[in-house]
Amino acid sequence: MVVSANTFRSVMGHFATGVTVVTLNCDGVDHGMTVNSFASVSLDPPLVLFNADEETNTHDMIPQAGNFAVNILTQKQEWLSNRFAGEHHKMDDPFEDVPVFRAATGAPVLEDTLAYIDCTLEESYPGGDHTIYIGHVEDLGLQQSEENPLTFYTGSYGSID
Numbered sequence: 001m002v003v004s005a006n007t008f009r010s011v012m013g014h015f016a017t018g019v020t021v022v023t024l025n026c027d028g029v030d031h032g033m034t035v036n037s038f039a040s041v042s043l044d045p046p047l048v049l050f051n052a053d054e055e056t057n058t059h060d061m062i063p064q065a066g067n068f069a070v071n072i073l074t075q076k077q078e079w080l081s082n083r084f085a086g087e088h089h090k091m092d093d094p095f096e097d098v099p100v101f102r103a104a105t106g107a108p109v110l111e112d113t114l115a116y117i118d119c120t121l122e123e124s125y126p127g128g129d130h131t132i133y134i135g136h137v138e139d140l141g142l143q144q145s146e147e148n149p150l151t152f153y154t155g156s157y158g159s160i161d
């Protein structure tokens with residue numbers, strides 16, 4: 001069967017996900033990208049993954065940085081998802097109005113998210129036109145317990161109670 005890109009996107013879009021921003025610090029410069037391909041991999045050792053399109057800046061920056069943080073967004077942070085899904089390409093400093101702190105690796109961790117997972121790059125594997133990046137969890141934490149998660153389903157944002 002020949003799988004068309006439109007059909008693939010449409011079917012995969014029916015898998016409801018949360019929304020994260022993957023952040024990193026590469027040679028002293030902070031960078032971020034909106035990501036919903038995040039998943040937990042292993043408990044012992046603690047590993048997580050996300051997939052980066054070869055066309056993205058993040059794809060090339062991750063191996064150089066050697067670290068990344070996954071920031072799980074709340075319903076109120078749709079603007080951060082939009083920011084790091086393309087708006088940031090037109091900005092001098094996409095972090096200018098985004099409060100961050102540093103955890104273990106030096107990657108910028110966004111304040112007031114649901115949770116963060118701060119990782120060193122453990123492994124990378126080719127995955128078609130994407131690369132699968134595996135991170136070893138160095139630090140993690142919960143931030144907002146009262147907020148609902150931002151979700152992504154069939155190309156639209158939503159939330160759940």
Ligand SMILES: Cc1cc2nc3c(=O)[nH]c(=O)nc-3n(C[C@H](O)[C@H](O)[C@H](O)COP(=O)(O)O)c2cc1C
Nearest residue numbers: 033034035036037051052053056057058085086152
């Ligand atoms: C909800 C959502 C989820 C996304 N998930 C991914 C993803 O998992 N991997 C990816 O490579 N791009 C993903 N993108 C697209 C990137 O965020 C977008 O291409 C971004 O502009 C890349 O930034 P960069 O080139 O500065 O790294 C997603 C976009 C949205 C809106």
